[in-house]
Amino acid sequence: MxxxxxxxxxxxxxxxxxxxxxxxxxxxxxxxxxxxxxxxxxxxxxxxxxxxxxxxxxxxxxxxxxxxxxxxxxxxxxxxxxxxxxxxxxxxxxxxxxxxxxxxxxxSKEAPKKPGRSIESPRVGKYLILQLMFTGVSFALILTGEVPRDPGILLVASIQLFLLALTALVSRPLVFQLAPKFRGKMALGFARAMTVVSAMVALQLAVVALSPKASPLLLILMLLVSLGAVFYAAFVSLTSAYEEGYY
Known part of the structure; x- marks a missing residue:
């Protein structure tokens, strides 16, 4: 072994x-x-x-x-x-x-006499558009052969599709209402965080396409960028959860 x-x-x-x-x-x-x-x-x-x-x-x-x-x-x-x-x-x-x-x-319950409070879904359209663009860049690089079509890279690119679907789901209060009261702040924060991660994936694949034999310094820089993006996404998620009242 x-x-x-x-x-x-x-x-x-x-x-x-x-x-x-x-x-x-x-x-x-x-x-x-x-x-x-x-x-x-x-x-x-x-x-x-x-x-x-x-x-x-x-x-x-x-x-x-x-x-x-x-x-x-x-x-x-x-x-x-x-x-x-x-x-x-x-x-x-x-x-x-x-x-x-x-x-x-x-x-199984009787209908209420008065309708309850209507909960408006937060608007995450701009985040969906951005993620569609980043996902399109990633798959374009793969389909044109600019980056290797190995299972690892295909799996990484597929994560962007998962983030895209998750972003659409978080805009629905009854899907992503993690706190008893819903104001949409946490859903918007998570949508922003997932967009940052999607952008990071597209950037990494673009670097692989432009520099197939990257220098160690560039690899270290990309690692720092990736860690920064992950920490920023976590920070945005946590702060938006706090603002929503889930703490």
Missing amino acids: NGYELLRILYGLFLGAFLIIAGTLTLTSKGELGIGFRIGYTYLSERARRKANRVSGIGTILTGLALILLSPFLPMAGLFAVLLLGLGGTLVLAYLTAKREYELEEL
């Missing part, structure tokens, strides 16, 4: 163990703040919260087990794909479960 294989197995082991613990906490959550699958439907319905936590917890645990079991056989890109597919599928199923349970509960 070489060093790369050992690193890959340790990566799968530790990340898988973390997901198993997180999934167990979600599965056994009793409504504690910050634990479990939390969107607008789960704040409006206890029934939706319980069912969504069950689906989310089981899916997260299974994803963790898959990472541990497959780490000796799959490359890092394959493990990353398993992680994205497992967690992405879990999020979709948990969301659909919460939505269905909330609607079933609402159908």
Whole structure:
């Protein structure tokens, strides 16, 4: 066993163990703040919260087990794909479960005499347009052969599509309402943060296309830019969550 294989197995082991613990906490959550699958439907319905936590917890645990079991056989890109597919599928199923349970509960209640307060969705159109542009640049570089079409680069570029879809979802209050009251500040902050990450991916692929044999200094510079973009995205996300009232 070489060093790369050992690193890959340790990566799968530790990340898988973390997901198993997180999934167990979600599965056994009793409504504690910050634990479990939390969107607008789960704040409006206890029934939706319980069912969504069950689906989310089981899916997260299974994803963790898959990472541990497959780490000796799959490359890092394959493990990353398993992680994205497992967690992405879990999020979709948990969301659909919460939505269905909330609607079933609402159908069983009498209609209110007066309509409730209307929640306006935040406008994230400019962020969607920017991400479409960055994603278009990345796939144009791949399709024209300016960057290698290896699985790792294709997977990195595909992350931009995931961020694009997530940005569209965060604009819907009942999808991305992580705090009991929704004002849209956190959704806008997350949309801005995901746009920064998408821009960083496009920039890295552009550098690979322009400088196939980049110097160590350029690689260090790109690493610093990437870290800066990630830290900025995290800062924007946290501050917007604080402004929304989720702390």
